[in-house]
Amino acid sequence: MASTEDVFDSLEAIIAARPTESPWITSADGHRGFSPDHVLLEQLLAVPIGAGAGSESGRLAKAIDAWVAHELRRAGFGSDEVWPRLQRPRVLPREVALFIEGLPKQQQDEARRQLAKNKRVAPNDARILGKAYVKQVDVVVAQWARGPELLVSTKSMVSSFRNNLPNRFEESYGDAKNLRGRYPLVALGFLFVLRSTVIDERGTLDRTIDMLRKLRAEGDGYDATGLVLAEWKDHPDFASVALRSDAVPQDLGVGSFLEVLVDRVLERTPIDMHVKVRELREKRDLPIADVEAD
Numbered sequence: 076m077a078s079t080e081d082v083f084d085s086l087e088a089i090i091a092a093r094p095t096e097s098p099w100i101t102s103a104d105g106h107r108g109f110s111p112d113h114v115l116l117e118q119l120l121a122v123p124i125g126a127g128a129g130s131e132s133g134r135l136a137k138a139i140d141a142w143v144a145h146e147l148r149r150a151g152f153g154s155d156e157v158w159p160r161l162q163r164p165r166v167l168p169r170e171v172a173l174f175i176e177g178l179p180k181q182q183q184d185e186a187r188r189q190l191a192k193n194k195r196v197a198p199n200d201a202r203i204l205g206k207a208y209v210k211q212v213d214v215v216v217a218q219w220a221r222g223p224e225l226l227v228s229t230k231s232m233v234s235s236f237r238n239n240l241p242n243r244f245e246e247s248y249g250d251a252k253n254l255r256g257r258y259p260l261v262a263l264g265f266l267f268v269l270r271s272t273v274i275d276e277r278g279t280l281d282r283t284i285d286m287l288r289k290l291r292a293e294g295d296g297y298d299a300t301g302l303v304l305a306e307w308k309d310h311p312d313f314a315s316v317a318l319r320s321d322a323v324p325q326d327l328g329v330g331s332f333l334e335v336l337v338d339r340v341l342e343r344t345p346i347d348m349h350v351k352v353r354e355l356r357e358k359r360d361l362p363i364a365d366v367e368a369d
Contacts, residue, residue, distance in 0.1 A: 151352035164197030206256025301332030
């Protein structure tokens with residue numbers, strides 16, 4: 076793979092082949108929770124790992140980014156307001172996409188060709204100005220009129236856990252303060268992906284769980300933190316990736332992580348915004364129209 080953009084390219088067909096129905100399910104006790112597509116997550120993680128890039132945490136994180144974005148689209152957020160987008164360009168203002176869709180077909184094709192060359196309008200990564208510095212954010216829900224409404228940072232680590240863990244959390248703590256300082260109402264999340272061999276390092280997984288909970292304990296920190304433990308055999312014995320959900324506390328599971336983030340967006344916006352998300356969440360038709368319906 077020549078670039079991390081190639082990772083996204085190799086994931087498109089896999090994502091497109093998966094079901095896109097609502098992720099919300101109701102348990103026997105009446106609780107409505109977010110049911111993530113774990114099978115898709117395993118499939119996406121297997122792409123960079125199967126290509127021999129399992130030790131390159133950046134490529135692994137791109138697979139996670141694509142999966143989180145897909146889950147947010149399943150929850151009802153628009154395909155052009157969730158970045159990274161399924162197709163290139165991965166970052167494109169929703170309003171620009173709407174403008175292009177309104178052009179005659181021939182002009183649409185030419186506009187998309189020009190966009191591919193213009194990294195100022197359609198960059199590879201979303202870079203968000205925080206209180207103190209510009210931060211590359213991995214998954215974003217945003218519109219021009221509203222600004223960022225949901226921001227997710229992902230980190231991954233496949234080895235040397237004990238040595239690198241303090242640095243990862245120091246970075247994440249600072250990023251939360253930076254982004255929250257400029258966007259106090261944003262739904263802010265941090266998702267940490269570790270190879271399951273972290274379990275073999277005595278006490279390291281417990282420290283990770285403790286720190287993830289502390290990152291969301293303060294009012295100006297993260298709204299949600301999550302943990303993914305991925306298990307695989309080293310190449311060339313690699314066959315597939317399995318999630319070790321049994322070793323992750325429920326409050327740090329990806330279902331809880333996504334549920335909290337979606338709920339925070341809905342709590343912090345009027346009822347006539349994100350109407351489709353609300354309808355899927357509540358499993359009913361709302362008698363109102365989205366204020367910015369296409």
